[in-house]
Amino acid sequence: MTDALELDVRPILRNGGEPFGAIMGAINALAPGQGLKLYATFRPEPLFTVMAAKGFGYEATPLEGGDWQVLFMPTAVPAGSAASRPEDPESWPDPIHYLDCTDMDPPEPMVQILTQLEAMSEGEVMFALLGREPVFLFPEMQARGHAWVGDFDADGTSYRLMIRAGRQP
Amino acid sequence: MQMATISRWTLAYFSGALVALVSALALMALGLGYPSEGLMEPRTLVVVHLITIGWLSLLMLGALMQFLPVLVGRELVWPKLPPVILALILSGLALLLCGFLALDGWHNAPVEFLTLGGLLLLAGFCVAAVMLFATLLSARSLPLPAGFVALGLLSLLVAATLGETLASVLAGLVGGNFSVALVMHGVGLHAAFGLGGWLTLAAMGVSYRLVSMFLVAPERKGVLTRMAFWSATIALGGLAGVLMILIATNASWSLGLALTGLAAALAIGAYLADIAGLYRTRRRARLELHMAGAVAGMAMLGLGAGLLAWALWTGSQPVLAAAIHVLALGWLGGLGLVMLYKIVAFLTWLECFAPHMGRMITPRVQDLVCERRAAPFFILYFAAELAGATAIVFGSDVVFRIATALQLLGVMMLIHQYVRARRLADLPEAWMDHPKPRLILPATRQRSVA
Incomplete structure (x- = not known):
């Protein structure tokens, strides 16, 4: 399990600012299954409802000087990834989509794979066969939170790529 | 990663x-x-x-x-x-x-x-x-194409060092018998390491991968590819030997030069035959403009190498100049211009549309360019190259200048096409309002977490 992301909004609050944007930004940056440790100058009651709607439970602890530390943890694991963790391909379920991109000219394989991934739920897995290592696809998949493993087949003619879909925005 | x-x-x-x-x-x-x-x-x-x-x-x-x-x-x-x-x-x-x-x-x-x-x-x-x-x-x-690039980079270092030494001789900072020998025999070596070792080998390496990628053809790993690579290595080794002898004895080594010439001819022959094989085994039926243009560039390599052999055999200076002109502007420059036509569009497409792939309908890379408009300028460029080289051989200054002016016109019009691709000017109407990228420095990709 990844460590909880830490976010201290006390400086924002003390300067009279509004921390909601920073908190939502942090939540969007969480990896699947990751928690958020929040520091605030008060017990952030309104946030608990918002976070419950997003599938997070909380554990609020008072600190010295009237500050609070709240640990938000995801309560329900999203469907389809009961035991599947992005960082561990062994735990992924079997692919439900197969794409043969060996006859496509670049960048068509990239377009096809990303289009397919957009239609998949988090934790679902697809398999693609390519004529070469799709080096331009990797940064795009990383930016979108997908996880992947890939290698060349024994005679080095096709590249096999297994992708686990990340959380949809 | x-x-x-x-x-x-x-x-x-x-x-x-x-x-x-x-x-x-x-x-x-x-x-x-x-x-x-x-x-x-x-x-x-x-x-x-x-x-x-x-x-x-x-x-x-x-x-x-x-x-x-x-x-x-x-x-x-x-x-x-x-x-x-x-x-x-x-x-x-x-x-x-x-x-x-x-x-x-x-x-x-x-x-x-x-x-x-x-x-x-x-x-x-x-x-x-x-x-x-x-x-x-x-x-x-390291795939074999990367080996060509590695040889090219080594040659670049030798060519630049040799160039700097020549510059010091011309500036009068280095004198003696060595400087005389260097001006006599070193200029050819400087050119061979630069145009041959560095630019030609690097172009071969890059083109192996680009051609197979754009033609959707299987990578070449056969006898011809290895023959091209090892002959090029031997040619480069021969050239290095000639340079060593020159440094040590202030004299040219004709046997080494002959060995280099033979190995280089073999390397070029194997490379061209191998690339012809790539075109034959391609899975794309229709050739896009840049891949058709590349054929002209590769043909210029064969022509230039032939002219060079002729010039070295006969000792004719105009033929030598024509050979260098064809190799530099026809083969390397021509291949460069046709590849730029695809690369500029591809990079622009990647910059503008990669973040939207799968989330909206994105144009094809080909939609960023208008091949029908660009094709005549490539033809003009290569035709002017042939005319210019012929004018050099026959010593017609006027024809050479007219041909060069036409070649310049072709280049300017092609630059105009590259700029249009960067400005998304040829995209179909559906994407007319898509934000335009900066002309020269692409924005760094923001890693959106969403």
Whole structure:
């Protein structure tokens, strides 16, 4: 399990600012299954409802000087990834989509794979066969939170790529 | 992690390269340098170095910074260096050109500009070679095309060092028998390491991967590919031997030169046959414009090599000049212009549409260009190249200048096409309002978490 992301909004609050944007930004940056440790100058009651709607439970602890530390943890694991963790391909379920991109000219394989991934739920897995290592696809998949493993087949003619879909925005 | 992103400075290298090409062609059309003046006259040297360093080397370095990571599946090592290298090469080139003009007494400029410019160039090329070598070495395995690039980078270092030594001789800083021998025999070696070892081998390496990628053809790993590579290695080894003998004895080594020539001819023959095989085994029926244009470029390699062999056999200076013209502007320059046509569109497409893939209908890369409009300018360019080379062989200065002016026109019109692709000007109506990228420096990709 990844460590909880830490976010201290006390400086924002003390300067009279509004921390909601920073908190939502942090939540969007969480990896699947990751928690958020929040520091605030008060017990952030309104946030608990918002976070419950997003599938997070909380554990609020008072600190010295009237500050609070709240640990938000995801309560329900999203469907389809009961035991599947992005960082561990062994735990992924079997692919439900197969794409043969060996006859496509670049960048068509990239377009096809990303289009397919957009239609998949988090934790679902697809398999693609390519004529070469799709080096331009990797940064795009990383930016979108997908996880992947890939290698060349024994005679080095096709590249096999297994992708686990990340959380949809 | 094995991935490649848009190289931020590649388009700046390409822009600098195109400015140098336009300047060189304009100077030649105005009658400066060969054939109006001698082959070793200062103004000929200005034009030659504008083409080989300004146009071809900047083009190749910019392309390698983008495609070496693709070739080896690793990100560029030390990505902050490309602007430093560009500044070193551009300032070095400017000083070198002033130095050549100073030999002619231009504005009483000091001839030491030659040495200083050569030094900056040497520094820039060394940093570039180290950066690209480090990227190559970070790969898990080196495919054969990467081997060509590695040989090319080694040759670049030799060519630049030899060039700097020649510059010091011309500036009068080095004297004695060695300097006489170097001017007699070293200039050819400098050109062979630069045009042959560096630019031609690197172009072969890059084209192996690009051609197979764009034609959707299986990578070449057969006898011909290995023959091309090992013959090129032997040719380069022979050239290095000739250089060693020259340094040690101040004399030329004809046996070594003959060995180099044979091995080089074999390498070129194997490479061209191998590329022909790539075209035959392609899965795309229709050739896109850049792949059709590449055929013209490759044909120029065969023609240029043939002319070179003829010139060395007969000792004819005009034929030698024509051979160099065909190799530099037909083969390397022609291939460069046709590949730019695809690469600029591809990089622009990647920059503008990769973040939207799968989330909206994205145009095809081909939609960024208008092949029907560009095709006549490629034909003009290559036809003018043939006319120019013929004019050199037959010694017609006027025809050469007219051909060069037409070639310049072709280049200007092609630059216009590249700019249109960058500005998304040829996209179908559905994407007319898509935000335009910056012309030269692409924005760094924001890693959106959403």
